[in-house]
Structures are given as C-alpha cells and as structure tokens.
Amino acid sequence: MRIAKNQVISISSVILLTMGFSPSPGMASDSIISDYRGSASITQGVAQTLESNLFECENGRSRIAGIGEIKDSEGQIWTVPAENHFATAPKAIDLYEECANITPQSLAKVDEASVPVAEVDSDGEEITGYIFADNYFELYINGTLVAVDTVPFTPFNSSIVKFKVKKPYTIAVKVIDWEENLGLGTEDNRGKEYHPGDGGFIASFSDGTVTGSDWQAQTFYTAPIYDLTCLTEVESKRLSETCTIEGTDHGEKAYAAHWETPSNWMAKEFNSSSWPQATLYSxxxxxxxxxxxxxxxxxxxxxxxxxxxWSTNVVLDNQVLLRYQVK
Ligand SMILES: [Ca+2]
Ligand SMILES: [Ca+2]
Ligand SMILES: [Ca+2]
Incomplete structure (x- = not known):
C-alpha cells in the first residue's frame, strides 16, 4: 500500500520535472509521504470544495471563504481549513465590520449595553470580551460555544462578547487562518498565486484576563509544506520552523499536515497539560x-x-486551538 503510493508520487514528480516544471523554492522532488515519520496525517494537493463561500460582503470586498475536504494516504478525510460552526453558531456582536457598515471610530461609539449576555452560569459574574482574530475564532467558555466570528476570512473585523460565568473558568478558542486555495494553506497575495497568509489572535476581558504566553496553543493543520523533512516535533510541539514561508506561483502540489482534534478539547475538564505555551507576536x-x-x-x-x-508558526499553522484557565 505505502510502496504503491510512494511509486505514484515519485512518478508524478518525474513527470513534472520532465515536463519542464521547476519545483517551488524549498520543494524537494524526493519529499514523499511514505518517508514521513511524524505524528501528522499528510495530504497533498488541492482539496475538493464542499462549500464555495460561507460569507458575502454587502459593502465592499472580501476574500472567498470556502470549505473543502481532502483524503490522506490512509483514506482518512480532513476538512480544510478546519471544521467550524460558522453557519449555525451564535455570532459575536461586531465592534467593527465593514461589510455590515459598522465602522465606529472608537469604543465610545459602541453601544456596549445592548450586547447580549451568554449565560454559562446564571449566578456568575458578567464579563465582557474584546476580540480580534486573523482570520476567524470560535469562543468557548467552560465548553459552551458562546460566539463565533462574523467574518471568516476578510475584511478584518473585531468583536465584542458578554458572558456570565463563575471563577475558576476555562476559555477555549479555535482560531483559523483561512485559505483561498483549499488544502494548500495559501491565498493569492503579494504578487504570488500561492502566498501563505498569516494568523494572529488577541483578546482582553473585563475581569483582567488577557491573551499572553501563559495561554496554551496547539496546532492541528499546517500548510503549505513543500518538503516534509522540515516538519519536526519536540515533546508535544509541532514545529515547522525550517519550512519555507515564501510564496510561489506553483503551489498546487503542496503538502499539508493534519492532526485530529480531540472531541472534548474545549471542555473545562479536558487535560491540555501537554500542549505547548502560546508564542507571542508583535x-x-x-x-x-x-x-x-x-x-x-x-x-x-x-x-x-x-x-x-498563536502557535510557534503564525504563517504555516492554520488551525490552532487555544486554552486558558482563569483562576
Ligand atoms: Ca474575522
Ligand atoms: Ca497560514
Ligand atoms: Ca490570515
């Protein structure tokens, strides 16, 4: 089984080379899935589109935010950029969202009193959160999905949420750096058809909680990868630090690394002690x-x-799960 796949990929590499295509920067033509020894499941190439676009911008422009699926070499199917609840979950209230013409100059122009309160504990403290994600977030408090981002990809927006909860409580956030080229981790940007976009997440809460290095961040989807030997793992850190982050016009054969998300990763009782600490970005x-x-x-x-x-690689890691316990 593995040998057969190895041969197929080797043959396709040979065909590419003989047809005169040159590999992308950092792309090793002998980088093959069967030689990979890490914990990820590897896919190669573009995903099949399931949903062509989750979001239409009423005023202005937005990048197409699709959903796709792709099969790995073991036959397992992966959703890209990630499974999400955009279509069904309660949406966060917009602080700023150009497509909806919500463009206040400052917080003083925001009607904070009208923001609905999600009740996690009916006798809990009321807490307000302010969130900016590149590109998309889903916020869980003690395992309850409180709100999701209103814009999955672009334009860049920001959100305000309110919830009632008793301390100690657990914040868990799924963040997705969205992609145009489904399964490839890239977008048409900076003059390249396959430019790897970057992520980023920042939030503060009215009880003094802020995002920082004491949060945990684990990656579950990394792409584009042009040479699988650049993927390494140290303890529970999934590292792609030596992988190229350069854009290319020939990124359609990129690999992607996927790890299964534990079904209860957002629960208060989930044991995330093995997850790495978050990496800070300016x-x-x-x-x-x-x-x-x-x-x-x-x-x-x-x-x-x-x-x-974010995780250790804000460019290549596209689905990251964050956790933090408020004491
Ligand atoms: Ca967003
Ligand atoms: Ca990315
Ligand atoms: Ca992005």
Whole structure:
C-alpha cells in the first residue's frame, strides 16, 4: 500500500520535472509521504470544495471563504481549513465590520449595553470580551460555544462578547487562518498565486484576563509544506520552523499536515497539560497598523496588556486551538 503510493508520487514528480516544471523554492522532488515519520496525517494537493463561500460582503470586498475536504494516504478525510460552526453558531456582536457598515471610530461609539449576555452560569459574574482574530475564532467558555466570528476570512473585523460565568473558568478558542486555495494553506497575495497568509489572535476581558504566553496553543493543520523533512516535533510541539514561508506561483502540489482534534478539547475538564505555551507576536509582525478593526479599539487590545498569540508558526499553522484557565 505505502510502496504503491510512494511509486505514484515519485512518478508524478518525474513527470513534472520532465515536463519542464521547476519545483517551488524549498520543494524537494524526493519529499514523499511514505518517508514521513511524524505524528501528522499528510495530504497533498488541492482539496475538493464542499462549500464555495460561507460569507458575502454587502459593502465592499472580501476574500472567498470556502470549505473543502481532502483524503490522506490512509483514506482518512480532513476538512480544510478546519471544521467550524460558522453557519449555525451564535455570532459575536461586531465592534467593527465593514461589510455590515459598522465602522465606529472608537469604543465610545459602541453601544456596549445592548450586547447580549451568554449565560454559562446564571449566578456568575458578567464579563465582557474584546476580540480580534486573523482570520476567524470560535469562543468557548467552560465548553459552551458562546460566539463565533462574523467574518471568516476578510475584511478584518473585531468583536465584542458578554458572558456570565463563575471563577475558576476555562476559555477555549479555535482560531483559523483561512485559505483561498483549499488544502494548500495559501491565498493569492503579494504578487504570488500561492502566498501563505498569516494568523494572529488577541483578546482582553473585563475581569483582567488577557491573551499572553501563559495561554496554551496547539496546532492541528499546517500548510503549505513543500518538503516534509522540515516538519519536526519536540515533546508535544509541532514545529515547522525550517519550512519555507515564501510564496510561489506553483503551489498546487503542496503538502499539508493534519492532526485530529480531540472531541472534548474545549471542555473545562479536558487535560491540555501537554500542549505547548502560546508564542507571542508583535503588532508589527501581525501587521495591524493599518487595520481600523484593531486600531480603533487598541485600548482593549495591546493597551489593555494583551498580546497577539498563536502557535510557534503564525504563517504555516492554520488551525490552532487555544486554552486558558482563569483562576
Ligand atoms: Ca474575522
Ligand atoms: Ca497560514
Ligand atoms: Ca490570515
């Protein structure tokens, strides 16, 4: 089985080379799935589109946010960029969302009192959260899905949420760096057809909780990978630090690494002790200086002491799960 696949991929590499295509930067033509020894499941190439677009922008432009699925070499099917509840879950209230013409200059122009309160504990403390995600988040409090982002891909938006909960409580967030080229981890950007976009997540809460290095972040989908030997693992860290993050016009044969998400990863009692700590990123690294959805409310982001977080690779890791316990 494995040998047969190995041969198929080797033959296709040979055909590519003999037809005069040159491999992408960092793409090793002998990088084959059967030689990979890590814990991920590997897919190669573009996914089949299941949903062509989850979101239409009424005012202005947005990137197409599709959903796809792709089979790995063992026959297992993976949803890309990730399974999500965008279509069915309660949406967060927009702080800033251009497509809906919600563009306040500052928090003073936001009617915070009208934000609905999700009841996790009826006798709990009422807490307000301010969230900016590149590109999409789903927020769980003690395992209850409180709200999801209103814009899956672009334009960049920001959100306000309220919930009632008793301490200690657990925040769990699924964040997705969305992709145009489903299964390949890339988008048409910066003059390249297959440019790997980046992620980033920042939030503060009215009880003083902020995103930082004491949060945990584990990656579950990494792409594009052009040479599987660049993927490594140290303890429970899934590393792609030596993989190229350069864009290319020939990224259609990229590999992707997938790990199964535990079904109860968002539960309060889920044991995430093996997950790595979150990696911090600066505002410059995430590139928010020109994004009003962030800058107009910066007092609730970096101004509140929050930091951008993600897994160890903010470019290649596209589905990341975050957890934090508020004491
Ligand atoms: Ca968003
Ligand atoms: Ca990415
Ligand atoms: Ca992105």
């Amino acid at each position: 505002e410059d690294e995430i590139g928010v200086n020109n994004k009003k959805a962030y800058m107009n409310f910066i007092e609730k982001f970096s101004g509140a002491g929050a930091s951008f977080i």
